[in-house]
Amino acid sequence: MDAVHTISDFQHKIDSDLNIEPKDVMPDKYRTHLIRQMSQHAHSEVIGMQPEGNWITRAPSLRAKQILLAKIQDEGGHGLYLYSATETLGISRDELIQQLHEGKAKYSNIFNYPALTWADIGAIGWLVDGAAIVNQVSLQRTSYGPYARAMFRICKEESFHQRQGYEIMANMMKGTAAQREMAQDAMNRWWWPSLMMFGPHDSDSPHTGDAFQYKIKRKSNDELRQKFIDKTVQQAEVIGLTIPDPSLKWNEEKESYDHGEINWDEFKSVISGNGPCNKQRMDHHIKYHQEGAWVREAVNAYAQRTQRAEAN
Numbered sequence: 001m002d003a004v005h006t007i008s009d010f011q012h013k014i015d016s017d018l019n020i021e022p023k024d025v026m027p028d029k030y031r032t033h034l035i036r037q038m039s040q041h042a043h044s045e046v047i048g049m050q051p052e053g054n055w056i057t058r059a060p061s062l063r064a065k066q067i068l069l070a071k072i073q074d075e076g077g078h079g080l081y082l083y084s085a086t087e088t089l090g091i092s093r094d095e096l097i098q099q100l101h102e103g104k105a106k107y108s109n110i111f112n113y114p115a116l117t118w119a120d121i122g123a124i125g126w127l128v129d130g131a132a133i134v135n136q137v138s139l140q141r142t143s144y145g146p147y148a149r150a151m152f153r154i155c156k157e158e159s160f161h162q163r164q165g166y167e168i169m170a171n172m173m174k175g176t177a178a179q180r181e182m183a184q185d186a187m188n189r190w191w192w193p194s195l196m197m198f199g200p201h202d203s204d205s206p207h208t209g210d211a212f213q214y215k216i217k218r219k220s221n222d223e224l225r226q227k228f229i230d231k232t233v234q235q236a237e238v239i240g241l242t243i244p245d246p247s248l249k250w251n252e253e254k255e256s257y258d259h260g261e262i263n264w265d266e267f268k269s270v271i272s273g274n275g276p277c278n279k280q281r282m283d284h285h286i287k288y289h290q291e292g293a294w295v296r297e298a299v300n301a302y303a304q305r306t307q308r309a310e311a312n
């Protein structure tokens with residue numbers, strides 16, 4: 001179908017499972033919904049560089065350092081794709097970053113926890129990237145073209161991230177008693193916050209209704225969380241890690257795991273700015289954003305000069 005000129009063309013495209021593209025006419029509600037979700041996704045990728053960045057200088061080998069550097073760089077790249085995709089909806093990156101700095105835009109709960117040991121780097125790759133992939137594979141079928149296409153590229157890299165995290169955990173579980181203890185401790189601290197990444201239960205998720213109507217979301221928060229649990233429990237078993245949930249039990253009828261209740265008070269507190277590292281994460285972002293102002297000025301000045309030269 002060609003460009004969309006009316007709202008009824010838009011609905012026709014949605015109903016036909018066709019992607020909406022930047023120049024298509026779209027309802028304001030669709031645009032606003034996407035700007036909120038995509039910008040929060042972009043902020044998460046960039047803020048998510050901080051907990052792992054903390055370990056670059058302390059990686060236990062040159063190989064581990066190279067892998068970690070490449071992974072963190074990938075996350076920065078994901079943020080850039082997503083900011084660019086969000087800009088196609090008619091908002092600038094400066095405005096998006098201002099919303100983040102003013103606390104008007106959120107980023108994922110998970111990045112407000114500290115990375116205390118090397119095993120945390122394993123847990124982040126395995127669990128956090130693992131959860132991100134489950135969510136993002138489903139978003140490959142989201143209705144907005146630039147977002148869906150960004151998800152294809154991002155998922156390829158996330159799957160490498162997930163495997164390198166699992167490799168760190170598997171190696172630690174083959175190591176000394178102290179290393180095994182460190183891996184289990186990381187598992188204990190990252191498991192529940194990773195489950196929270198999928199957002200509140202469907203019954204408490206205010207945006208899910210519109211997200212389904214517009215085919216922005218293809219699977220609900222609870223469906224994706226369950227998918228993540230089912231695949232991750234088996235991976236933990238293979239390397240000898242225990243999931244820190246005494247209520248976790250295979251449910252023959254459902255063919256999936258029943259699990260314990262998530263601490264939603266903790267989730268709400270973390271996403272409203274009161275997690276262990278919220279202040280540190282934002283202070284760091286604001287400081288380096290301000291220190292990088294000269295780079296943005298130089299890039300703009302160069303772009304203007306090039307434009308003038310081309311016009312002459």
Ligand code: FAQ
Nearest residue numbers: 041044045048075107108109132196197198199205206207
């Ligand atoms: N954290 O009505 P819903 C990564 C907020 S990327 C913070 O269910 P929705 C890669 C939500 O925004 C990780 N806030 O919302 C990496 C809303 O508040 P608002 C990021 C959360 O949008 C790995 C309110 O609660 N991935 O990890 C969270 O329908 C390693 C009500 O919630 C994405 O962003 C949360 N976890 O569903 C990088 C994926 N959950 O906006 C570095 C794209 C909910 O009204 C290292 N996003 N809230 O103020 C999505 O799929 C959706 O936005 C959900 C939430 C599923 C996150």
